[in-house]
Amino acid sequence: MNAYYSTLSGWIIPVTRAMKSLDLDPVKTLEMFDIDPAEVNDPEGRICVESLGNLFTFCNKRVGNRQFNIEVARSFHPSALHALGYAVQSAFSLQEALERVSQYKRVVSNCSNMDTYESGDELIVELVVYRYTDSGRLVLSPDLIESFLATLVQLSRDLVGGDIDPIKIQCTFERSSDDCPVVSEFFNCPIEYGCERNAVVLDLEQAKERAFGNNPAINQLHIEILNKFMSRVDKTNLTYLIESKILEELPMGAPSQADVAKQLGLSLRNLQRKLSEQGTCYKEILDNTRKRLTLSYIKQPHMSISEIGYLVGFSNVANFNRAFRRWEGCAPGEYRHNYLSTNSMVEHIHPRA
Template sequence: MGAYYSTLSGWIIPVTRAMKALDIDPNETLEKFNIDPADVNDPEGRICVVSLGNLFEYCNKVVDDREFNIEVARHFHPSALHALGYAIQSAFSLQEALERVSKYKRVVSNCSNMETYEDGDELIVEFVVYRYPDSGRQVLSPDLIESFLATLVQVARDMVGGNLEPLKVQLSTPSPRENSEAVASFFNCPVQYGCERNAIVLDLAACKERCLGNNPVMNQIHMEMLNQFMSRVDKTNLSYLIENKIIEELPMGAPSQSDVAKHLGFSLRNLQRKLSEQGTCYKDILDATRKRLTLSYIKQPHLSISEISYLVGFSNVANFNRAFKRWLGTAPGEYRQSYLSENTISEPDHSAQASR
């Protein structure tokens, strides 16, 4: 059963770098746990999380203090996540990046889910690890859970220039027998074990600020790459397939649900039923796709409002303006002026809550 649960082979990169930094022989160690370093050359390659968890346990015994968990996080780079990693780097804000990871978490592994949501003045990033049905044991080992949360914190710090500390970190795993100075020093905030959830709690206002690496043009390109990637690796999720078809057709007008169903080889009724089973509908996917593209286009000054209206499939600017006001609560011209003057308006993205 363990082999069923896997993660992207890109994790081999930070794992190998961490081993080198801690004077652990990478090739010998990876071979010991049946992990082929060459798998990293396959962008869609997978590695067994049972093997990965055993490797982490071994390396932590070699160096003590659970330092290996933290060293992997320190050596992580978003490019290890391929299309998702690039989409994270070009996101407008840290909140948008974390919500993006939550929405596309399946590209990383099939071992867990992730939810990013607001709670008062806090942003909660909750990591929901699946359990084996027979034993109830979490699919991911305590080392992997701790290291993944540390990796999210490292990514967050890199995106905002390093000046970010979590308010607290919560883990569902039992409290370790010995405190880890490496873990405490890295997180630099209260770390609580034996909790009901695995979560990172962040300051919401800081997460809404524009990130240094934000690039609207590249963001749009990366999101298109990500959706194409997801349509290949997760063929059970129709949302990705439908969104790709919508993006392809929008400049010629929004495609009808019947046309999309025909393109995918479904009857209209069958497509509606499958989407309902996934907790969504065609109208919501179309609206969310238009909104996401619009928020990318509106930040590109060379595109006029009328051009944006055309690109996202509206027959006239008046209809586009009404939709924009519904999405953001303001007119597109006002939003653009505010964005360009760097007095940005925070756009609420409810995709994470909708998937909960």
């Protein structure tokens, strides 16, 4: 028996907007595929991805040229992803935003994984789609894959003010026999079919530039909400549970692995084994949590360097400085100076209303 694959009900918003713009009846069309429009009102609601894929196939046949895939992407707004969408909007850079989507991909759906990584002067955003266990068929249809890649491109453009095109798009499925000018015009870059991966390839330098909506203080609040959400919906993933415990304890000092295991009702050996099965370890989770918190705090000028060090669990400033140099290759004060200098330049060029 196949597992139930689902996606966030927030996708109903861009889907219905796309249907309206293409003169399709949203209510009747959704009902044809047993999708309840009222699900969009539940922040944690889910819809069957098989039904969604069938809906995309139907709509594309009605409008032609895979136009529906692109129209859904054009109609997308980050708020459709609820807490994850707000965290993305307040991220420091496009790269950080896409890394955040990868980290919390389970919020969006349980149909695939997403990896965001650097390769030379490129930033690769790769969608790794799961397969049904009985048939080996991909859980996501080519239409859904193409629309999701287009949505990532639309999101990227929104975050940096529209002035960005991918270097290329890569798809595992074969090129359609239909001519698709709408798809080509939207991506505005080479599209490669029959590849080994589904991916959006971006210019790394552009992806590292500061995003217009970044707000480190607000972003940190959104991440805390996301961790609590993930600890509810994905109880099999210890990373979110452990990070939540670390965040609670850090201002009083970094909690030991044994302490966290006890709080989670696990033996130390059992915790270590479970983390190993997930390809990580406690030290890595602690280090990543400290780093992410530090980079959020250091962008807030009212917080002193020593205060930040204590808040992320270091007993003295020297240890904090050493850890920061390992993370970023420079001292905390130097990093803050560079950040604030960049901020002043952005504000000068793009003054806020």
